[in-house]
Amino acid sequence: MIKAYIRVSSESQNTVRQKKALKAAGCEVFYEEKVSGKNTERPELQRLLAELEEGDIVIVHEISRLSRSVKDLIDIVDRIKERGACLKSLGESWLDTTSDNPMNEFLLNIFGSLAQLERGLTLKRQREGIEIAKKEGKFKGRKLEVVEGGKKAEKAAQAIDWYKEGKSVRYITKTLSIGTGTLYRLLEREGLK
Structure with missing residues (x-):
């Protein structure tokens, strides 16, 4: 059976784009959630991994939907393989464990590391920008939701x-x-x- 894992980071984001592409790729069962990908303690991901059967194929829209760290990505891939299932990514054609190809394993490690590096660099740039804005008196932090006259x-x-x-x-x-x-x-x- 072809199963899809769909994830966005927050309630305000929608999953339509991912779902449409995954349906077109032949997915029959969908595991969908709106939660940060910073760790693997995600209810739908855990349910997907628990319900995998031999011969299943898990498809994700892109690798970042599955994991943000190389360690977690490798752990998830290993758990999928242990169940006799395979993993494919629509966004990264090299991520395809449906065949026993050592090159896929190598590329998985390389590109997973690059994704983690990019995430780290983004966070570093964000912190640097916030520090500069604070020094210039422009950064006030996240908008306070509990305000006078507001709903809260x-x-x-x-x-x-x-x-x-x-x-x-x-x-x-x-x-x-x-x-x-x-x-x-x-x-x-x-x-x-």
């Missing part, structure tokens, strides 16, 4: 009141379902931190 103004008011009453940060963030960073930025804005 009531949460903001409640968080401030509870903080003033001495409730713990953990209690406030868990009860109101807001992030710790969001709470601290809110308190900083209010002059409480």
Whole structure:
């Protein structure tokens, strides 16, 4: 059976492009999720790996949808092979384990390393850009979602009141379902931190 693994990093992204290409490639079963690829603890990926049967082919739109690190990629490929299944990528024609070709294994390691390097360089450039923007006073951090007049103004008011009453940060963030960073930025804005 031909199975597709589809992933985007956030809820705001959509999977239509991947799904269309994978359907055209003959995929019959789809494992789809909206979650970061920074580790392999992804529910749909784990379900796919658990449900693989001998002779199955897993197809991904591109290697970055499956993994961001070489170690995780190699582990995933090994788990697929252990089940007697194969892996193919639409975006990287060299990634095709349907035949026992040592060149595919070699290229998998090389290109997996290059993908990891590119990710690292991107993060480094991002950090450098943020540092420069901070020095110039242009970087304010992520936009604060809990703002006055906004949809979450009531949460903001409640968080401030509870903080003033001495409730713990953990209690406030868990009860109101807001992030710790969001709470601290809110308190900083209010002059409480």
